[in-house]
Amino acid sequence: MAQFIISGSHGTDNPTMATLPFIAAKVAHEEGHEVVLWLWNEAVILGRTGVAQHVTGVNLTPLGDLMLAIEALKIPVWVCGACAVARGITEKDLITGSTIKGMPDYIRTVAAFEKSISF
Numbered sequence: 001m002a003q004f005i006i007s008g009s010h011g012t013d014n015p016t017m018a019t020l021p022f023i024a025a026k027v028a029h030e031e032g033h034e035v036v037l038w039l040w041n042e043a044v045i046l047g048r049t050g051v052a053q054h055v056t057g058v059n060l061t062p063l064g065d066l067m068l069a070i071e072a073l074k075i076p077v078w079v080c081g082a083c084a085v086a087r088g089i090t091e092k093d094l095i096t097g098s099t100i101k102g103m104p105d106y107i108r109t110v111a112a113f114e115k116s117i118s119f
Helices: 015-030 041-047 063-072 081-086 103-112
Strands: 003-008 034-039 077-080 098-101 115-118
Touching: 003 015, 003 103, 015 034, 015 041, 015 063, 034 041, 034 103, 041 077, 041 081, 077 081, 077 103, 081 098
Parallel strands: 003 034, 003 115, 034 077, 077 098
Antiparallel strands: none
8 A cells, every 4th residue: 555645735715625635635545545634835724623614615525524534534634833833823723633743744754655645
């Protein structure tokens, strides 16, 4: 099986693009792959508790439902630290299963994993 780091950079301003990395992470995990979901730029807001319940992309599963699946599957959600600071987000604001990570964590994982997908 492969290892994927799946990155999302879109937030509530673009619900369809914001939802796609969560769908990809869920599908990859269900197919037996190791997955880390990395949220950066505007996507960090999606890591805040309660935000996903208000995001639904065009013809896609509501993000709130996907977030519950991501949590149940125990897919790690990494929130970019610099991006979180810029938006006033702290560890206590985050959904279950997510943590604030830095760019060194991201780069090490991209280097170690076989696949990197960005939305």
